[in-house]
Amino acid sequence: MVDVILIGLSLGSILLLIALGLAITYGAMGVINMAHGDLVMVGAYTTVMAGIWLHLGFLASIPLAFVVTAAIGLAIEKLIVRHLYGRLLDTLLATWGVAILLQQAVRLEFGASFFGRHVEGLGSGLQKVDVPTWMTGSARLLGTDVNLYRTFIIGVTLILAAVTWFIMYRLPIGTQVRAIMRNPKMAAACGIDVERVNAMTFAYGSGLAGVAGVMMSGFKTVFPDMGTPLVVDGFLVVVVGGVGSLFGAVAASGLLGQINGVVAAATNDTLARAVIFAVVIAIIVLKPRGLFSYKGR
């Protein structure tokens, strides 16, 4: 039973890592970033490439992936999203275009061949990345074998969630972000540089996606199309948790991760996903604003 709970927890952790970035960009800025899942994919590829080109280890890839995806996120914000604030559904469509571009960029560069170019060790479907040996084993805890890598994922997620909470609720920049969430015009009138804060928020959220990608690369295959199901999962978490609620994202990812883990253990993965979708639909129908939406005006 403990191992099932742990699997659920680690699934929930990955979900949370993905959803945190989405929750910030969607909740704070009203941007539906359909390219978020592909930023996760970029993070995963960064790990792969860092290993092959730079001989960097798994741990060193974490900050690297954060920087790479944050930079891409910043570029997306500056080039595209900046023009679309206030047009929620248009951000969805435009970033879907970005998602296609990112997928294709990776496919062109790393696919089997492009203009006769071939990158060693890479194909359209990659093996998973090797995690350090001390992380691969398991330890005994409460009478059951506990997978160390899953524990590591949970740890990283906890740290990042805490950092995000600290930034949002204890630093001046967080106060500005939350002011923009409530009322961007009023925030601007109070002297907050809305453009700059929005760009930084978007970059931070994208960076979190990159870290999620590193974690994913440790136990799933890395391939160009891996992003779409991830962004869907992230969205379900954000919406179920309640838009704009960090706590909601944490609770929803924990809940959905556990459901997934338990159902998958009892039946199979496909059915587990189906149950997740059904639960999400039921929750939205029953609580259209999500489980933990804060009271608006």
Place this chain on the structure above:
Amino acid sequence: MTAKRQFEIASYVLFIALILVLPAFLGEFWLNRIAKYLVFGMLGVAICLSWGYAGILNLGQGLFFGLGAYLMAMSLKLASNTSMQQGSDTPIPDFMFWNAEPGAKPDLCCITKTSFLWIPFQSQWVGLVMAVAVPTVAAAALGAVIFKKRIAGVFISIITLALVLLARLLVIDGQPLTNGFNGLTDLGSFTLGDFSFDSYGKPTYYVVATALALVLVGTRLLVETRAGLVLQAVRDDANRARYLGFDVPNYQVFFFAVSAAIAGLAGLLYVNVAEFASPTFLDLSFSITMVVWAAVGGRNSLLGACIGAILINMAEAGMSETQSLVESWRAIIGLIFILVVLFLPRGLAGLADDALGALLGRRRGRSVAASEPDAVHASSKGGL
């Protein structure tokens, strides 16, 4: 009659005339391809109706298309030669034999656990009717729940998105009933008396073209009725419409169901033209792609959305067959999406509208903001 109105009628007449005279110039191969694009054009109309006119961004329109396609395909599968000649009393799809338990009775009643669901589909008319009726009823039921609960904006998008993915998983998981990943292939042709609709034949093309013409004219007239006007009022400000005493959910449910019926019809026609039904119809990317077609063509113009869908599909096909673009056409399509959203928020139809306005020497005062309902922002940002 204003000049704009005349122009609009002229463009509908021109478009319908164009698709109806094409068989005079094109061979069977091209007719079959164009017929597929026309089906996608019909999907553009369905999206435009729900998104542009009702303000409901359905990210799961593929569900209704897929339902229509699968239900039609079930009947055509049973009518195919391989299903007829299995040496059993009833026609049995070949994959059911492959998936059957050893010793199962080779009859639709019980060859696999749920195969009895196929029994009514021995009549192709059942498939034909169900392909439109089931999506319509499903959308009406879904809409009744969603709209009575006053779920709006992006939350509808998430529900429909989850629903189409749920359906996709169930179809794939239901291997014995649906042939899972492989979908329904090797289908027979729809037969009327002694005449059989060959997917490459001119009659099939005419059926598709006529259906599209009827759908276009029908929806155009529909949005001009009183109900259509109320619907647009709901889109622009649901609360105001509510205060004026309109029963808002009823209008939304009705148009949501009409949109689903059109998508189901498109699925039905697609199966007759392409001769397969597959779980890819239920992919998220397909549903979002439909929305983008409508965005490129013009989300507020039924004809625009239709033409947008056709043009993008022609461009895709053209590029994917051009040697130098074989690797990058998908990226080009992605780029087109971004550029259109950024620079042409009203799509090609908006461009045509502006051009006409300039031609007539009048500026149309419709702003970008007007093209997206305010209600969507308000309700989707958690009441901010």
